[in-house]
Amino acid sequence: MRNAGDRAAPALRFGLHYLPQTADAEDSVAAWQRAESLGLEWCSVHDGMRSSEGPDAPSLHGLSLLPxxxxxxxxxxxxxxVVGVTYQSPAVLAKAAATIDHVSQGRLDLGFGAAGFALEHEWLGLGFPETGTRLDMVDEALQVMRTLWTVPRADFEGRHFRLADAPMSPKPLQPRLPVWIGGGGEKRTLRAVAQYADGWNYVLVEQDVYRRKAAALDRHCHRFGRDPREIRRQVLVDAVLGETVADALDRLPPAKGLEKNTDHWPRVPRLVGxxxxxxxxxxxxxxxGVTDFVLIGQPPFDERTLGLFAREVAPALRACRGEGGRG
Structure with a gap:
């Protein structure tokens, strides 16, 4: 399925993005541990400050849960x-990320973005600048974090952030801590991906839409002298799986969460089958060019879907790429 020019593309990865839509931390722990036991390579948590089920529904803070x-x-x-640029200073986030990288023994991937839910900022008393300003903040914040992670003392003078002989020790364990940027803006967001990031996170949209956005990312990469294949490309997948369609329909939960239109993200279509x-x-x-397929999950934990995703979907897609057959 892949042509000869794509042989240097990174190997496929599969994972679970589990939403902390509960006050029970052990629920998220169990989901991550099950994903790991099934051989998945990635787990992630949502960093929104509220539940997608409404402002009064319980939802743990992702960055605090991650360690x-x-x-x-x-x-x-x-x-x-992804962590919104408006939630805290990039220097504080850089310190938190370096700490979590040590806790994880060098396994952290930090998602970062411009945030997008104005009402949430109003609830929490946070400033919510216009989109262009937030994107400018993302550019500066990424420079701040990379500088703090790599030099003994950091100086930075920007419009929104500054550092003055700032120390940061210890540095992350990873020589280059991977940063992911989430979003699909073709002019600014994907430019930032090409300039600063190691991965691009988006949702599963129609093929023509994804093709257009991937091509925009490639163009930005060429402008910055980057090989587009250096950047992993991840899509979030919403599915309820069963051995038969009837089995999947029997376990279909009420529509909620990322199946709805959420803020600045398109609808994530749910496959039930x-x-x-x-x-x-x-x-x-x-x-x-997708390299990472990540299943969306939330309480109550759907172990049947996760198992079928890991045991049947992942091996079949690897076989399509010549990376091995079904497991």
């Missing part, structure tokens, strides 16, 4: 999707 999840796992990459149907849906995205 626990990192400490209770051993092999999966430990991600967060068999692993074969999900394989058919996802396989064309291999030729569009």
């Amino acid at each position: 626990l999840l990192a400490a209770r796992t051993t092999t999966v990459r430990c991600g967060i999707l 068999t692993p074969g149907e999900l394989i058919d849906l996802l396989s064309p995205y291999l030729d569009l």
Whole structure:
């Protein structure tokens, strides 16, 4: 399915993005541990300050929960999707990320973005600048964090952030801590991905839409002299799987969470069906450059779907890429 020019593309990864839509931290721990035991390579947590089910529904703070999840796992990459630039200073976030990288023994992947929910900022008393300003802040914040992670003493003078002979020790364990940027803005967001990031996180959209955005990212990479294949490309997948369609329909939970239109993200279509149907849906995205397929999960934990995703969907897609057969 891949052509010869794509042989240097990174190997596929599969994972779980589990929303902390509960006050029970052990629920998230159990989901991450099960994903790891199934051989998935990635787990991540949501960093929104509220539940997608409403302002009064319980939802743990992702950045605070992440060290626990990192400490209770051993092999999966430990991600967060995505920390908004408005939530705290980039210097504080850089320190937190370096600490979590140590807790995880060098497994942190930091998702970062411009934030997008104005009402949440109003609730919490946070400033919410216009979109262009927030994107400018993202550019500066990424420079601040990279500088703090790499030099003994950091100086930075920007419009929004500044450092003055700032120390940071210890540095992250990883020589280059991977940063992911979430979003699909073709002019500014994808430019920032090409300039600063190691991964691009987005949702599963129609093939033509994804193709257009991937091409925009490639163009930005060429402008900055980067090989587009240096950047991992991740899509979030919403699915309820069963051995039969009837089995999946019987376990279909009420529509909630990322199935709805949320802030600045498109609708995530939910597939309710068999692993074969999900394989058919996802396989064309291999030729569009996707390297990471991540299943969305939330309480109550759907172990059946996760198991079928890991045991049937992942091996089949790896086979499409010549990386091995079904497991």
